[in-house]
Amino acid sequence: MNIPAIFSFKLGIWQSLVFVALFVWVYCLVDIVRHEFKNDGKFTWLLIVFFLPILGSFLYLSTEKSRRMLKA
Template sequence: MMFIQNMGGGFIILFIFSILYFIFWVYCLVDVIRSEFKDPNMKLIWVLILVFAQGIGPIIYLIIGNSGKKFSY
């Protein structure tokens, strides 16, 4: 118990940031899986990018991932 008290606020902020990032990563992964892309291989490529480039993969997906999606109105 004393160990947790000595960690300070930095640990709590890092823990909350980690949880929020995990939720963001899962959101992007689910979005890739549920979406249809113009090129069928793009789904596999985006999943691999999200899995292996975890630090920046979701950010890259949100910036340029929508350009390859099929939109049905």
């Protein structure tokens, strides 16, 4: 059986995308656990990012500055 080279290339692209998405998801979860948040939003962000990995990670990273507690 001869597998076309294009199949291997497409498979490699998909595997790379999945690896990046997994890395970003784990990064967001670790970042949530390590930092303090305004109004006790840590549990809410954990639920959002855990159950909606791609969308939750994108939302978490896009609102990073506004959600953290400022340390004086």
